[in-house]
Amino acid sequence: MVIEAVKLSVSYDNTQVIKEVSFTLAEGVVAVVGPNGAGKTTLLKAISGLVSYAGSLKIMNKDLRDFSAEERARLITYVPPLVDVMPDMSVGDLILSDPLVSKELLEEYIELFELSSLLKRRLSKVSSGELSRALLAKGLSKNSKIVALDEPLSHIDLRFQLILLKHLRVLSKGGKLILVASNQLNPLLSYVDRVVALKKGEVVFTGDVASFLRSSTPERIYGVKFEVVFKDGYVDIIPRELA
Amino acid sequence: MCPLMSSLEIFVLWRKRRFLTTLTLSALILAILFFTHLSLGYSVMNPLNVLLSGITQLITGSLGIEGYRVLRALTAVVVGATLALSGYLMQLSTKNPLADPYILGVSSGALFAVSLTLSISGYVLHPLMIGVRTITAFLGGLIAYLATLFIASKAGMSPTSLVLAGVAVGTFFYSASLLPQYFISRDIHKLIAWSMGSFVSPSADALILMISALLLTMSYAFYVRHPLNNLQVSDDFVKQLGWDPARLRRYSTLLASLITSFTVAWFGVIGFVGLAAPHISRRVLKSSELVFVLPTSIILGSALLTASDLLSKVLVAGVEIPVNVIASMIGAPVLALAIVELRRYGY
Numbered sequence: 001m002v003i004e005a006v007k008l009s010v011s012y013d014n015t016q017v018i019k020e021v022s023f024t025l026a027e028g029v030v031a032v033v034g035p036n037g038a039g040k041t042t043l044l045k046a047i048s049g050l051v052s053y054a055g056s057l058k059i060m061n062k063d064l065r066d067f068s069a070e071e072r073a074r075l076i077t078y079v080p081p082l083v084d085v086m087p088d089m090s091v092g093d094l095i096l097s098d099p100l101v102s103k104e105l106l107e108e109y110i111e112l113f114e115l116s117s118l119l120k121r122r123l124s125k126v127s128s129g130e131l132s133r134a135l136l137a138k139g140l141s142k143n144s145k146i147v148a149l150d151e152p153l154s155h156i157d158l159r160f161q162l163i164l165l166k167h168l169r170v171l172s173k174g175g176k177l178i179l180v181a182s183n184q185l186n187p188l189l190s191y192v193d194r195v196v197a198l199k200k201g202e203v204v205f206t207g208d209v210a211s212f213l214r215s216s217t218p219e220r221i222y223g224v225k226f227e228v229v230f231k232d233g234y235v236d237i238i239p240r241e242l243a
Numbered sequence: 244m245c246p247l248m249s250s251l252e253i254f255v256l257w258r259k260r261r262f263l264t265t266l267t268l269s270a271l272i273l274a275i276l277f278f279t280h281l282s283l284g285y286s287v288m289n290p291l292n293v294l295l296s297g298i299t300q301l302i303t304g305s306l307g308i309e310g311y312r313v314l315r316a317l318t319a320v321v322v323g324a325t326l327a328l329s330g331y332l333m334q335l336s337t338k339n340p341l342a343d344p345y346i347l348g349v350s351s352g353a354l355f356a357v358s359l360t361l362s363i364s365g366y367v368l369h370p371l372m373i374g375v376r377t378i379t380a381f382l383g384g385l386i387a388y389l390a391t392l393f394i395a396s397k398a399g400m401s402p403t404s405l406v407l408a409g410v411a412v413g414t415f416f417y418s419a420s421l422l423p424q425y426f427i428s429r430d431i432h433k434l435i436a437w438s439m440g441s442f443v444s445p446s447a448d449a450l451i452l453m454i455s456a457l458l459l460t461m462s463y464a465f466y467v468r469h470p471l472n473n474l475q476v477s478d479d480f481v482k483q484l485g486w487d488p489a490r491l492r493r494y495s496t497l498l499a500s501l502i503t504s505f506t507v508a509w510f511g512v513i514g515f516v517g518l519a520a521p522h523i524s525r526r527v528l529k530s531s532e533l534v535f536v537l538p539t540s541i542i543l544g545s546a547l548l549t550a551s552d553l554l555s556k557v558l559v560a561g562v563e564i565p566v567n568v569i570a571s572m573i574g575a576p577v578l579a580l581a582i583v584e585l586r587r588y589g590y
Contacts, residue, residue, distance in 0.1 A: 050482050069485025078479060086475040087340055087585065088525035092254045093532050097472045098484070107249045116250035120257065120529065 007055035019201040032181040034198030040181035044148040048078035079139035081151035092119035101141040109137035128155040165191035262535040273546040318445040319552040320545040327544025330517020332499040336492040344503040345514030348413030352387020353380035353507035355420035362423030380504035440511040440567030515574020520544035
């Protein structure tokens, strides 16, 4: 198992945001879904070693706390949805600011996310989608075994959503575990292997996409009735009415 | 452009060339200002002769007019560099392009602490006092900085709330620093001249100590360049490099306050250089990369203060205008410009 969490809890100011969750995850693309405030970001940050936690979290059969900061930095990458930056930073400055990235991969991702013409542009002058693509290029170029993408679909357009999701499948075939926190079940769930569903800090479901969609979990966590269409290996999830 | 180069390679080359051009031009401007500074004064002298005889005098220890001019010009260069570095570190650690030791009240805090010590001890220019002055300046500056950060954090820590908190703290300490002056009878004129910023009494000891502090702080900044670059983006990125952002801020803040306090202890309050030098550097370089911004800021800070001191001694014949008056008149418009720009970017 790549990740093994046992009774994992995270608290901010005495409020438990993640409540004694236990799950295991193997290589593949994993959708982390759940309503606003369910704890998706916090779970991703805990796995990435960015917040302190209680309980046990093993990465590749080794306790996360036993990794050195550098080992952890190479093994796991967390990519935030957007960032506030100092005004004069350029897109190029941003994606070159991590000493652990591979230059070759960076060039591939500049191509993939069509950033070539944006490198000199100041971050204060790019759109949120362009900033999001730059953050993805920076994060993915580290070539980490585990990649935690926080809301990567929220700002990029449909074309780049598809480019990203198809690419993540290729990466997962190469032995990576990629966590994607998002509420955009369309198109996300057509491209993932497993689903981890959160509600109020608890993991209420882990399993494959078909069982997730056939269960009552989506309706329960979102409070919405869905119509689900399976077609040619893809799924279409249509929210119909409030439950 | 060579068609075989990738867009990334072209960008990296463009950024580096832009840096080297900017650095060369800034160094040239600094050199011209430095030699003009050596040349002008009560009498116009050949700057090369001043430099050569001045250095000889500094080495032998028998200071004449040439030695004095060299020492004063070097002091302006080093203090300018120090304030630029201090401002840059404060900007990085607060993620705020408007930060500067003067604007955030650090200089005024240091000024107050020194004024208070002097008024209690009654001695102004006793040589033994300089160590005490430095330590009290550091403590005063640090307390003022922490007060500013505390108030700003209660007000949401936006760039403008930090500046406003700095104005509140700075005004308080600056006004408080004027009080002790009324209780000192000895050397009152020297004290007032010092508090407004002056290089009239340069000292070789001060210069050596400031150069050491400057080099130490620069080495630290270069050593932590990767986390400092990422501190401009997100604390999460700093953590992902294996660094603790809180600790990084703490050390940067301490060093910035320390080197500012050295300049205040000897040469009084000089504002806006720490704001203007990094701001102009980033704007001209079109980059925020520390490896480029730091050296450019340091040279531009030196040039700004050398120009200010030059003007302060030649603007009115026979009169030394406080250097802070000139430096602020150059630097304050940069602050105004920076505020307007920030607003345009939606801060």
